[in-house]
Structure formats: C-alpha cells, structure tokens
Amino acid sequence: xxxxxxxxxxVVWIIGFTVLPLLFxxxxxxxxxxxxxxxxxxxxxxxxxHLKALWLSLLLAFIATTVxxxxxxxxxxxxxxxxxxxxxxxxxxxxxxxxxxxxxKTLAWQLLLSNNGIFNTIFVALGMEPVxxxxxxxxxxxxxIYDFLPFMILxxxxxxxxxxxxxxxxxxxxxxxxxxxxxxxxxxxxMPGIISGITMVFVPSMTSFVISDILGGGKILxxxxxxxxxxxxxxxxxxxxxxxxxxxxFVIASMSLMSRRGDKEGGAxxx
Amino acid sequence: MSRKLIELDHxxxxxxxxxxxxxxxxxxxxxxxxxxxxxxxxxxxxxxxxIGGFETPDKGRILFEGKDITNLAPNERPVNxxxxxxxxxxxxxIAENIAFGLKIKKKxxxxxxxxxxxxxxxxxLNGYENRMPHSLSGGQQQRIAxxxxxxxxxxxxxxxxxxxxxxxxLRQDMQYELIRLKNExxxxxxxxxxxxxxxxxxxxxxxxxxQGYVQQIGSPEDIYNEPENAFVANxxxxxxxxxxxxxxxxxxxxxxxKFECVDSGFxxxxxxxxxxxxxxxxxxxxxxxxxxxxxTSLIFxxxxxxxxxxxxxxxxxxxxxxxxxxxxxxxxxxxxFDIQIMNKPQFSDEEALTTxx
Numbered sequence: 001x002x003x004x005x006x007x008x009x010x011v012v013w014i015i016g017f018t019v020l021p022l023l024f025x026x027x028x029x030x031x032x033x034x035x036x037x038x039x040x041x042x043x044x045x046x047x048x049x050h051l052k053a054l055w056l057s058l059l060l061a062f063i064a065t066t067v068x069x070x071x072x073x074x075x076x077x078x079x080x081x082x083x084x085x086x087x088x089x090x091x092x093x094x095x096x097x098x099x100x101x102x103x104x105k106t107l108a109w110q111l112l113l114s115n116n117g118i119f120n121t122i123f124v125a126l127g128m129e130p131v132x133x134x135x136x137x138x139x140x141x142x143x144x145i146y147d148f149l150p151f152m153i154l155x156x157x158x159x160x161x162x163x164x165x166x167x168x169x170x171x172x173x174x175x176x177x178x179x180x181x182x183x184x185x186x187x188x189x190x191m192p193g194i195i196s197g198i199t200m201v202f203v204p205s206m207t208s209f210v211i212s213d214i215l216g217g218g219k220i221l222x223x224x225x226x227x228x229x230x231x232x233x234x235x236x237x238x239x240x241x242x243x244x245x246x247x248x249x250f251v252i253a254s255m256s257l258m259s260r261r262g263d264k265e266g267g268a269x270x271x
Numbered sequence: 272m273s274r275k276l277i278e279l280d281h282x283x284x285x286x287x288x289x290x291x292x293x294x295x296x297x298x299x300x301x302x303x304x305x306x307x308x309x310x311x312x313x314x315x316x317x318x319x320x321x322i323g324g325f326e327t328p329d330k331g332r333i334l335f336e337g338k339d340i341t342n343l344a345p346n347e348r349p350v351n352x353x354x355x356x357x358x359x360x361x362x363x364x365i366a367e368n369i370a371f372g373l374k375i376k377k378k379x380x381x382x383x384x385x386x387x388x389x390x391x392x393x394x395x396l397n398g399y400e401n402r403m404p405h406s407l408s409g410g411q412q413q414r415i416a417x418x419x420x421x422x423x424x425x426x427x428x429x430x431x432x433x434x435x436x437x438x439x440x441l442r443q444d445m446q447y448e449l450i451r452l453k454n455e456x457x458x459x460x461x462x463x464x465x466x467x468x469x470x471x472x473x474x475x476x477x478x479x480x481x482q483g484y485v486q487q488i489g490s491p492e493d494i495y496n497e498p499e500n501a502f503v504a505n506x507x508x509x510x511x512x513x514x515x516x517x518x519x520x521x522x523x524x525x526x527x528x529k530f531e532c533v534d535s536g537f538x539x540x541x542x543x544x545x546x547x548x549x550x551x552x553x554x555x556x557x558x559x560x561x562x563x564x565x566x567t568s569l570i571f572x573x574x575x576x577x578x579x580x581x582x583x584x585x586x587x588x589x590x591x592x593x594x595x596x597x598x599x600x601x602x603x604x605x606x607x608f609d610i611q612i613m614n615k616p617q618f619s620d621e622e623a624l625t626t627x628x
Contacts, residue, residue: 164356
C-alpha cells in the first residue's frame with residue numbers, strides 16, 4: 001500500500017505555496033534594493049516603533065490566550081460532565097461561528113463597539129457617558145478572544161473526553177479527593193489539549209493584522225500591521241520580509257517550546 | 272470463624288426509570304473469594320460499584336463491619352477496586368501508579384519504596400518501577416492495577432471483570448494467580464464476572480444473579496450440582512431441562528417414563544423442572560436403559576463428544592468419551608442421584624436464558 005507517487009500533488013502544492021514563498025521572504029529579507037546581502041532589514045526591528053509593535057503583539061496575544069484558557073477550561077469541564085446529546089449540542093454551538101467568515105465577525109464587533117453602536121446607545125439611554133471602546137487595545141483583545149476561543153475549547157474538550165471515567169474512579173478509589181483528582185489526574189492528562197489550545201490561540205493572535213486593523217482603527221500598530229504596511233503601502237518588500245523573519249522566529253520558538261512540553265506530557269498534540 | 276464483613280440491606284437502584292436492583296439483600300463474609308455471577312445487565316457490576324462507592328442506592332443501606340457506609344465517598348471507604356480496563360494512570364510510571372494511594376495517605380518515602388517492591392514482587396513484575404503503563408502488555412497492566420490496589424491494604428478487594436480484556440490462556444493463568452494472591456493476602460475478594468468457568472474455578476462462594484435478583488448463593492459444587500431454578504441450571508454449565516411431574520417423593524415422571532430420584536418435598540402430581548447434566552446421561556445398549564433413542568448429531572469437543580439423542584420426543588444433550596455414530600440406536604440410563612428436581616419458575620428472572628444459538 002506504499003504508494004509515494006500519490007503524494008505528488010501535495011508535494012507540488014507545498015513547494016509552490018509554502019517553500020517557494022518562504023525562500024522569497026528569506027531572499028528579500030536578507031538583501032537590499034540593489035540585491036546585495038544585508039542584515040539591515042532584520043536589524044530594523046530595533047526601531048522603537050517596530051519594537052513597540054512587537055511588544056504589543058506579544059502582550060495582547062498573551063492576554064487573549066490567558067483569557068481564552070480561563071474561559072475555555074471550566075467550560076470544557078462542564079461540557080464533559082453533560083450527557084452526550086447536550087454536550088454535542090454545545091460543541092455545535094461553538095463550531096457554528098467558526099464557519100462564519102472571520103472578517104465578517106470582526107466587522108460586526110466594529111459596529112457593536114463603535115461610538116454610536118449598540119453598547120453606547122444603551123449607556124446613553126441609561127444616562128451614562130458614552131465610552132470609547134473601538135480603536136483601543138481592549139477592543140483588539142476582545143476580537144481575538146471572540147475569534148479564537150473555539151480553538152482553545154475544542155482541543156481541551158477533546159483531551160478531557162478522552163480521559164477514561166474509570167481512571168478518575170480509580171483515583172478516587174485510591175483515596176484522592178476532588179482536588180487531588182483534578183491536580184494529579186485530570187490536569188496532567190488534559191495537558192496536550194491545553195498546549196495545542198494555547199498554540200492555536202497564541203500564534204494567530206500574535207500574527208493577526210486584520211483584527212487590529214478593524215478594531216484598532218489603524219491607530220494601534222501590531223507587528224502584523226507593520227509588515228502589512230511595508231508590503232502594501234510603502235512597497236518596501238525588503239523591510240517587510242526582514243520583520244517577517246523576526247516574527248517567524250518568534251512563532252517557531254513558541255511552537256517548539258509548546259510541542260516539547262507536549263511531548264513531555266506524553267500526549268499527541270492536536271495541530 | 273468468618274463473620275459478616277459487608278452487608279447490603281434492602282438495596283434499590285434504578286437508572287433512568289429502569290430497575291437494576293430490586294430489594295437486594297446480601298452479605299459477604301470475611302476472607303472469602305466471593306463471585307457475583309450473571310449475564311450482562313443482571314446488576315452484578317452495579318452491586319460492586321455500590322460497595323466501591325461509585326454509586327449510591329436509591330433506597331437501602333450498605334454496612335461495613337456493622338457501620339453504615341452508604342453515603343461515604345469512594346476515597347473514604349476501606350475497599351479498593353480493580354477495573355476491567357486496568358484504568359492505570361498513563362502519565363505516571365509504574366512506581367508512581369502504585370505509590371498513588373500511599374502518597375495520599377502521607378506514608379514515608381521508605382515505606383512507599385518497600386511497598387512498591389513488595390507489591391511488584393507479589394505480582395511477579397520485579398524491576399518494572401520506571402516503565403510506563405503503555406509499554407506493558409494487557410496482562411502485565413492488570414497485574415499493576417492489582418498491585419496498585421493491594422498496597423493500600425484494603426480489607427476487601429473489588430474486582431470488576433478484571434480478566435475480561437485478556438486472551439484465554441492468559442485469563443487461565445491469571446485465575447490461578449488470583450487464587451494465590453487471595454490466599455497470600457488473606458483478604459476478601461469480591462469478584463464480578465459473567466464467565467461461569469471463571470467463577471467455578473476461583474470462588475469459595477458464588478452469588479448467581481439475574482435481572483437484579485439473587486438466584487442462588489452457594490459453593491461452586493452446590494451451584495453446579497444442585498441448581499435451584501432453570502436459570503441457574505442453564506447459566507452454569509450445560510444441561511437438559513425437561514418438564515416433569517413429581518408423582519410422589521423420590522419418584523418423578525419424565526417424558527412419560529417414571530424415574531427414581533433422591534429429591535422429596537415437591538408435593539404429589541406437581542409439575543416440576545428436571546435438570547440432568549449432559550455428562551450424567553449414560554448411553555447403554557437399546558432396551559437396557561430407561562428410554563430408547565437415536566443419535567442425531569455428533570460433535571468432537573476435545574475431551575469428549577457432544578451428542579444429540581432423540582428419545583421420547585426430547586432431544587437429549589449427552590457428553591460421552593465414546594464415539595457413537597449418527598443413526599445409532601441407543602438406550603438412556605440415568606442414576607437417581609443425577610436427577611435434580613426444581614420448582615417451575617414463578618418469575619421471569621428464574622427462567623432459563625434463551626440464546627440465539
């Protein structure tokens with residue numbers, strides 16, 4: 001059954017759309033306009049504006065990931081306890097928004113949060129001052145959480161449902177109270193799910209530029225926005241590629257950190 | 272000598288409106304190998320889980336050495352359980368698995384180390400301390416599960432079909448292993464199985480259950496030789512269950528022929544069920560037995576041949592070491608001692624199981 005030639009379309013696809021573009025990014029990132037080798041594009045990250053954008057990207061991604069984890073874990077625990085039909089209904093509710101266009105959802109939040117949006121209308125009707133919500137870091141984090149929460153819940157829910165009920169009964173049988181069962185059994189056994197959840201929320205949050213563009217109103221620059229602007233507005237592909245390489249290093253570093261941790265916990269990660 | 276260790280007192284339990292246990296009264300003596308035996312859905316696993324504390328009865332009490340433990344959580348009960356699918360902690364080494372209960376009880380490191388060594392030695396897996404559970408075979412994992420339970424020195428070890436997931440040869444080896452363990456540890460084993468052979472091999476006492484009711488309690492010999500109703504006779508081993516009429520004490524009419532038997536107290540001219548084990552049906556020359564018949568099928572089973580003999584309108588199941596070709600005319604002889612009389616079933620749970628054979 002070993003037919004390597006069946007993988008040909010996949011190999012062509014990967015080379016054409018992943019490997020080649022990556023090589024282009026590397027080439028542009030390490031050369032100047034006249035094609036000479038330079039590290040200036042990569043060193044450009046030291047520019048205070050770029051550094052600030054990188055730091056803010058890491059910070060907002062970290063906050064979004066943490067909040068997602070805090071919401072997702074207890075929810076996944078509750079879903080696990082529900083009977084099968086109720087549990088799968090909630091899973092469906094979670095998956096449903098994932099089928100909706102990502103851009104559309106973000107635009108909807110833009111409307112909701114705007115100065116004459118539904119929240120501020122309610123605030124004013126209640127006699128309060130309108131609150132500036134749109135174009136803040138908070139709005140960006142909210143958008144990230146809303147978009148990426150299912151990617152945290154599903155792997156954790158998956159990991160939790162794979163824990164055999166007998167294993168939990170066995171721990172209780174050996175004298176463990178609920179806290180010990182959670183700490184020594186449920187938490188370690190769900191670690192692979194937590195790790196893939198963290199990776200699946202942190203990485204897209206860190207690299208996002210659409211959410212920050214729409215909910216930050218172009219006033220808050222994340223590293224993704226910097227790269228996008230270099231490519232699309234200033235047409236400096238060399239600088240854009242240089243910063244992309246830096247971002248890629250961060251992504252690869254965080255993913256390998258996570259997958260090493262995942263291996264140690266002895267479970268297959270889900271991504 | 273032995274006293275009541277666990278008592279189940281008028282236990283009722285139902286799931287989703289379906290009655291699983293209906294007024295169950297049962298007690299377990301100390302230092303015995305006790306088996307709950309029955310088909311799936313008979314309530315045996317529920318009974319075990321009630322003792323383990325994983326379920327609470329709708330009504331009734333569970334007593335342990337006279338103390339009411341009905342509402343105690345599993346971690347507060349002096350019993351430990353071995354699960355069918357081992358339920359080892361896959362993220363811990365073998366040593367950590369075995370130490371789990373002891374660490375919770377805050378035993379000293381040296382004590383835990385000694386106990387791990389002792390338990391691994393007992394189950395014949397010396398030197399497995401640092402292995403991970405998934406690197407062990409099913410039989411080895413089940414031994415670790417047993418070791419993990421017994422280091423806590425429970426007064427009762429509950430075993431929920433622990434050999435169900437193992438293959439036949441290993442299952443037989445483990446049966447002897449469990450008997451040895453029980454004797455070495457000197458504690459009570461309560462064992463749940465649907466495998467009658469397993470139950471007969473290991474048990475001091477067997478509790479046969481069906482549809483949430485206890486059908487018979489007794490030693491393996493009692494249960495096999497003197498089943499109390501058609502269900503027990505049919506479930507434990509193979510048997511011929513024939514309609515009969517009790518003419519008077521020690522005299523029963525089967526298929527129009529009067530047989531001498533040893534049972535009495537079943538009234539006169541009373542319809543009864545008659546059980547005759549296939550190995551107790553003796554084949555003799557035609558005319559020399561009580562009935563005459565003809566062999567209709569012959570199957571070689573290894574130790575014996577399994578025959579069907581048609582006689583007086585009933586197809587007798589016969590086990591014999593002699594090869595008797597199909598079509599042979601034979602006589603059937605049955606000793607009075609081998610005829611077991613039972614009352615007709617009064618409830619559906621006492622009837623023989625019908626299988627799609």
